Amino acid sequence: MATTHSRRNFLKVSALSGGGMLISFSLLNLTAEAKALEDVVFTPNAYIKINADGSIVLFAPNPEIGQGVKTSLPMIVAEELGVDWRKIKVELAPLDSRMGRQTAGGSGSVRGRFTELRTVGATAREMLIAAAAQQWNVSAAECTVDNGEVIHKTSGRKLSYASLASAAAKLEVPTKPALKDPKEFKLIGTRVQDVDAHKIVTGQPLFGIDTRREGMLFAMVSRPPAYGKTLGEVNDAAALKIDGVKKVVKIKNAVAVLATSTWAAKKGRDALVIQWNATEKLENTAEHFATFKTMLDKPTATPQRNDGDVDAAAQGAVKVLDVTYEIPTLSHGQMEPLNFFANVQDGKVELFGPTQVPAAVRTEVSKQLGIPEANITISSPRQGGGFGRKLMTDNGVEAALISAAAQCPVQVQWTREDDMQNDFYRPAEMWRYRAALSATDLLSWHQSGVGIGRGVRGDSYVAGAIANYRAEGQGLTSNTPTGWWRAPGANTLAYVAESFMDELCTALKKDPVAFRLALLKKAKEQTVGKINYDPEKYKSVIDLVVKMSKWGTKTPGVFRGFSTWFSFGSYVAQVVDVQMVDGQPKVKKVYCAVNCGRVINLSGAENQVQGSIVDGICHAMFPKVTFVNGAVVETNFHQYKFLRMKDAPTEIEVQFVESDEAPTGLGEPALPPVAAALANAIFAATGKRLRKLPFAEQLG
Amino acid sequence: MAIINLNVNGKTLSVDVDPSTPLLWVLRDHLNLVGTKFGCGMAQCGACTVHLNGNAIRSCTLPVSSVKTNAIVTIEGLSEKGDHPLQQAWEELDVSQCGYCQAGQIMSAAALLKRNPKPTDQDIDNAMSGNICRCGTHVRIRKAIHLAAKKSKK
Ligand code: FES
Numbered sequence: 141m142a143t144t145h146s147r148r149n150f151l152k153v154s155a156l157s158g159g160g161m162l163i164s165f166s167l168l169n170l171t172a173e174a175k176a177l178e179d180v181v182f183t184p185n186a187y188i189k190i191n192a193d194g195s196i197v198l199f200a201p202n203p204e205i206g207q208g209v210k211t212s213l214p215m216i217v218a219e220e221l222g223v224d225w226r227k228i229k230v231e232l233a234p235l236d237s238r239m240g241r242q243t244a245g246g247s248g249s250v251r252g253r254f255t256e257l258r259t260v261g262a263t264a265r266e267m268l269i270a271a272a273a274q275q276w277n278v279s280a281a282e283c284t285v286d287n288g289e290v291i292h293k294t295s296g297r298k299l300s301y302a303s304l305a306s307a308a309a310k311l312e313v314p315t316k317p318a319l320k321d322p323k324e325f326k327l328i329g330t331r332v333q334d335v336d337a338h339k340i341v342t343g344q345p346l347f348g349i350d351t352r353r354e355g356m357l358f359a360m361v362s363r364p365p366a367y368g369k370t371l372g373e374v375n376d377a378a379a380l381k382i383d384g385v386k387k388v389v390k391i392k393n394a395v396a397v398l399a400t401s402t403w404a405a406k407k408g409r410d411a412l413v414i415q416w417n418a419t420e421k422l423e424n425t426a427e428h429f430a431t432f433k434t435m436l437d438k439p440t441a442t443p444q445r446n447d448g449d450v451d452a453a454a455q456g457a458v459k460v461l462d463v464t465y466e467i468p469t470l471s472h473g474q475m476e477p478l479n480f481f482a483n484v485q486d487g488k489v490e491l492f493g494p495t496q497v498p499a500a501v502r503t504e505v506s507k508q509l510g511i512p513e514a515n516i517t518i519s520s521p522r523q524g525g526g527f528g529r530k531l532m533t534d535n536g537v538e539a540a541l542i543s544a545a546a547q548c549p550v551q552v553q554w555t556r557e558d559d560m561q562n563d564f565y566r567p568a569e570m571w572r573y574r575a576a577l578s579a580t581d582l583l584s585w586h587q588s589g590v591g592i593g594r595g596v597r598g599d600s601y602v603a604g605a606i607a608n609y610r611a612e613g614q615g616l617t618s619n620t621p622t623g624w625w626r627a628p629g630a631n632t633l634a635y636v637a638e639s640f641m642d643e644l645c646t647a648l649k650k651d652p653v654a655f656r657l658a659l660l661k662k663a664k665e666q667t668v669g670k671i672n673y674d675p676e677k678y679k680s681v682i683d684l685v686v687k688m689s690k691w692g693t694k695t696p697g698v699f700r701g702f703s704t705w706f707s708f709g710s711y712v713a714q715v716v717d718v719q720m721v722d723g724q725p726k727v728k729k730v731y732c733a734v735n736c737g738r739v740i741n742l743s744g745a746e747n748q749v750q751g752s753i754v755d756g757i758c759h760a761m762f763p764k765v766t767f768v769n770g771a772v773v774e775t776n777f778h779q780y781k782f783l784r785m786k787d788a789p790t791e792i793e794v795q796f797v798e799s800d801e802a803p804t805g806l807g808e809p810a811l812p813p814v815a816a817a818l819a820n821a822i823f824a825a826t827g828k829r830l831r832k833l834p835f836a837e838q839l840g
Numbered sequence: 841m842a843i844i845n846l847n848v849n850g851k852t853l854s855v856d857v858d859p860s861t862p863l864l865w866v867l868r869d870h871l872n873l874v875g876t877k878f879g880c881g882m883a884q885c886g887a888c889t890v891h892l893n894g895n896a897i898r899s900c901t902l903p904v905s906s907v908k909t910n911a912i913v914t915i916e917g918l919s920e921k922g923d924h925p926l927q928q929a930w931e932e933l934d935v936s937q938c939g940y941c942q943a944g945q946i947m948s949a950a951a952l953l954k955r956n957p958k959p960t961d962q963d964i965d966n967a968m969s970g971n972i973c974r975c976g977t978h979v980r981i982r983k984a985i986h987l988a989a990k991k992s993k994k
Pocket residue numbers: 877878879880881882883884885886887888889898899900901
């Protein structure tokens with residue numbers, strides 16, 4: 141009985157959200173679904189499951205890459221559902237056509253799902269209330285919910301969700317459930333621990349790398365040692381002699397060795413004798429920058445934005461600033477080296493592994509193997525970091541190709557060296573910034589950027605506040621692959637623009653905060669053209685960080701830098717305090733004010749902001765990728781340097797601007813401004829303007 | 841291949857492996873103790889940290905043949921009930937982000953607390969600088985170590 145009703149509800153809810161695809165989902169997975177539903181009493185939608193034993197499971201729809209959505213998304217459902225957070229179970233959902241955009245990227249998970257998930261919870265709540273009201277023969281309006289129970293307000297009678305579940309499952313699904321008054325929120329806005337906190341600290345299997353399946357082999361892959369090289373002759377005789385090595389298969393431009401253990405697979409992979417032929421140009425970082433320079437010297441015909449006339453404004457200038465900033469290539473360096481499990485058998489594919497885009501992996505695997513998407517299941521475990529690397533589908537697709545070629549289930553494991561040489565890098569960039577100044581004011585702002593792979597945008601903040609403003613961007617074609625890296629675009633633009641802003645303040649002898657507030661006032665009151673930011677919200681974070689940091693006061697030996705940026709819908713302002721120790725900055729404290737709308741999980745939100753700040757300082761200070769003849773010089777963490785505990789800020793203070801607005805992004809926005817805040821503090825301390833990343837190698 | 845006897849988390853276990861295999865992969869692939877993580881394979885990141893006779897070591901570069909009778913403790917064996925003061929403090933302060941580095945961080949911290957029950961920030965910086973956290977949980981890790989030190993005193 142339960143099964144039938146549950147399935148009926150599946151269909152009803154699907155109609156509600158307009159998902160015609162559900163029908164195919166249900167039919168294709170009929171057996172699996174029927175089995176899964178055996179114990180399920182009530183599942184009004186894909187996000188909630190109430191089992192016969194009364195246990196409640198909430199499904200987190202988006203991949204968990206360390207941004208905390210396995211906790212925060214179910215919190216939103218739980219709030220409206222009215223359950224005791226400590227008593228529910230949370231699981232990551234597999235790819236499921238009823239769940240919309242199941243992607244981790246663009247700080248979009250909470251942003252995009254807030255209202256949807258509230259509705260999901262409210263739908264179930266109303267059905268449970270209706271079931272109770274029926275049983276008591278009272279009106280639903282007389283009932284309320286708390287901690288997994290429906291309560292009849294006047295009589296105080298109570299019924300648990302578990303006892304109501306099967307009755308609720310027979311009811312119509314409400315199309316417009318009433319959402320809670322946010323003033324009544326009990327869970328949203330509180331501090332909640334990550335749902336996996338205990339599993340993490342006790343070392344339980346959680347990650348893709350921990351996948352173990354019956355009959356599975358471990359694989360390591362030999363991929364081209366440089367961009368521009370292609371697979372030639374392969375001699376696998378020595379590899380096959382290694383104890384534990386079972387198979388060697390060729391796929392496209394790579395060779396995989398499958399073995400009974402990771403170590404045997406690695407030994408086998410390293411024993412392959414492969415001829416790699418240079419079939420394209422083998423590129424060098426030094427050449428990239430030389431080309432950038434010549435490109436920047438020529439004006440572009442079509443700027444992204446051109447307000448007023450920057451050249452005419454420069455005519456009347458007392459002073460002209462003309463400076464160039466350099467940004468290196470970066471690798472993602474997520475802590476969990478890539479891996480993926482695939483089992484291709486009898487025209488069916490099972491995929492399991494780290495990805496920020498499960499739907500795209502399935503589509504690509506379907507295309508490459510010629511197996512319909514309907515025959516491919518994919519889900520992802522908790523992931524050891526994403527940072528944009530897993531927006532690419534290569535690791536999942538490669539595993540599927542290997543499993544298909546080897547005809548067995550396979551867990552492909554990458555080494556750190558594999559990760560470093562086969563990334564989709566944060567592209568190198570070069571920026572030229574020009575400004576014309578009168579004795580007291582800024583007359584024009586002209587920014588021009590060039591980067592590998594794609595052009596650079598120049599339409600954000602500060603545009604709109606200056607009468608003469610020009611932004612240009614150009615892309616350089618290269619065979620070194622580029623991709624998205626935490627806060628794409630913003631992470632470099634904020635460093636350059638907010639450092640340059642500090643240069644302007646120095647030249648004009650203005651206070652960095654007062655100068656920015658004056659610009660924002662102009663942007664608000666005398667807006668030039670279109671702007672993509674809200675000057676009031678910018679001001680809200682600047683005001684808050686000024687208060688937090690007591691901006692304007694001085695501590696002997698401590699030097700301050702200021703910076704602010706808007707990205708992914710959120711506004712951030714930061715003050716960084718440094719002391720110089722042996723020529724290097726020691727960050728004593730970072731003050732950070734954030735306006736990201738309503739905060740869902742205060743603990744997770746603070747963690748994201750603190751982490752973004754540390755991540756931003758790390759990448760401002762230490763790592764860079766250098767290509768020599770198409771090969772990455774920095775092969776592992778001995779050369780690709782990350783921040784260590786001794787380099788981490790002593791303290792980070794985070795405050796959120798109180799807001800009733802819907803949540804905006806939080807996994808990225810606190811990263812972009814910090815490099816400039818740090819550079820500006822180092823300038824205050826040393827008089828040295830750092831126009832090139834990373835900083836550490838230029839100091840001490 | 842060779843039969844090798846190991847003392848892991850208080851138990852004697854025997855494995856039939858290539859003696860050159862790093863301890864990390866023996867733990868993960870042969871003993872199914874996957875809490876110890878792989879991050880770099882060259883003693884640079886600390887994700888693979890375990891205890892060898894109470895000292896924090898990087899298991900990714902230690903050939904299993906050289907372990908001999910020395911006692912190995914992994915994250916799974918750090919406490920019987922998952923309630924080592926560090927594990928409690930980590931949960932209480934919600935340290936983890938992705939969580940991938942944290943087993944290694946906790947094992948490094950546990951070795952530190954054993955030889956220095958009341959570490960200063962400076963002591964923590966020194967002992968923990970072999971562990972990388974890409975997510976940037978450093979400030980909370982420092983706090984959690986202090987909290988665990990306080991808890992253990994009681
Ligand atoms: S994996 Fe051993 S230190 Fe990185």
